[in-house]
Amino acid sequence: MQQIAKPRGQFISFEGGEGGGKTTQIKLLAEKLTALGIDVVQTREPGGSEAAEQLRKLLLTGDVAAWSPISEALLFAAGRADHLDKLILPKLAQGTWVLCDRFLDSTRAYQGVAGNVPQELITVIEKYVVAQNLPNRTYILDLDPEIGLGRANARMAEIKASQAHMAEDRFENMQMQFHLDLRQCYLDIAANEPARCSLINAEQSVAEIHADIWADAQQLLNQLAEKA
Numbered sequence: 161m162q163q164i165a166k167p168r169g170q171f172i173s174f175e176g177g178e179g180g181g182k183t184t185q186i187k188l189l190a191e192k193l194t195a196l197g198i199d200v201v202q203t204r205e206p207g208g209s210e211a212a213e214q215l216r217k218l219l220l221t222g223d224v225a226a227w228s229p230i231s232e233a234l235l236f237a238a239g240r241a242d243h244l245d246k247l248i249l250p251k252l253a254q255g256t257w258v259l260c261d262r263f264l265d266s267t268r269a270y271q272g273v274a275g276n277v278p279q280e281l282i283t284v285i286e287k288y289v290v291a292q293n294l295p296n297r298t299y300i301l302d303l304d305p306e307i308g309l310g311r312a313n314a315r316m317a318e319i320k321a322s323q324a325h326m327a328e329d330r331f332e333n334m335q336m337q338f339h340l341d342l343r344q345c346y347l348d349i350a351a352n353e354p355a356r357c358s359l360i361n362a363e364q365s366v367a368e369i370h371a372d373i374w375a376d377a378q379q380l381l382n383q384l385a386e387k388a
Contacts, residue, residue: 166255167388169199170380171248173263173295175349177342179308180301180362181369186259188370189377193257196381201251204261205239209246212239229275236267237285244293264290265298265349273345274338294356297380299373300346301362305339308362 172189174182190200206216215235219227227235240263251258264286271277350359358376362369 167384169252169254169256169258170297170384171252171258171260171293171295172377173260173265173298174301175262175265175269175298176301176346176362177303177305177308177339179311180303181311181366182261182301184366185299185301185369185373186261188366189373190259192374192377199254199256200259201247201256202259202261203243203247205243205263205266206236207239208243208248208260209239211242211246215239229271229277230281232275233267233271233277233281233285236271237289240264240267241289244289249293260295263295263298265300265346268349269342269345274341296356297376298353298357299376300350300357300359301369302343302346302350302359303362305336305343309336309339 174186176182186202190202193200205212206219207213215238219232219235219239248258248260267285268282272279272282347359350357358373360369360372364372
């Protein structure tokens with residue numbers, strides 16, 4: 161008997177500025193999906209594959225001026241290409257849902273708008289690295305940068321106090337205008353790509369944020385069920 165192939169998994173990315181709670185929300189959504197019997201993998205960028213995790217250490221620690229924006233964009237692109245090849249695409253082909261903490265929109269925001277990398281370069285990077293492999297849904301967690309940085313700084317203080325690992329705080333140390341530009345870029349992305357992006361108020365409680373994300377995810381699940 162011929163084995164029936166599993167439907168392709170869904171690719172969900174989580175975006176936003178610092179302190180929006182992406183990691184927590186990914187965990188909560190993963191728990192809900194797993195309870196429904198859906199295979200889920202949680203991943204992140206930069207990182208997600210062995211080579212990309214090495215690049216993460218270079219990119220997120222140390223001096224805020226360690227890399228030029230163009231250098232950053234190219235390093236992120238290298239990590240993303242490996243991440244797609246080694247983890248994201250194979251898992252999607254197996255029918256697994258991939259929940260990713262940051263993806264191409266972070267390059268658009270952090271290196272593109274806030275870092276002033278030419279849009280032509282960002283477009284070329286997306287064409288050859290991401291191609292047609294856009295997320296099926298992107299949750300953009302939006303909040304006032306002052307609130308987000310306050311949360312992020314509190315988290316970093318705990319990490320540094322525990323000395324568990326080197327704190328990844330490079331972008332959190334950037335000037336406020338950088339973070340304001342980030343927020344505006346994410347708002348523009350959400351407005352320009354409403355079919356893919358869902359803007360979430362991240363100034364709410366953790367439970368309220370999760371409820372908004374889960375309500376949208378249920379709509380996605382219903383759409384998939386109708387197509388099955």
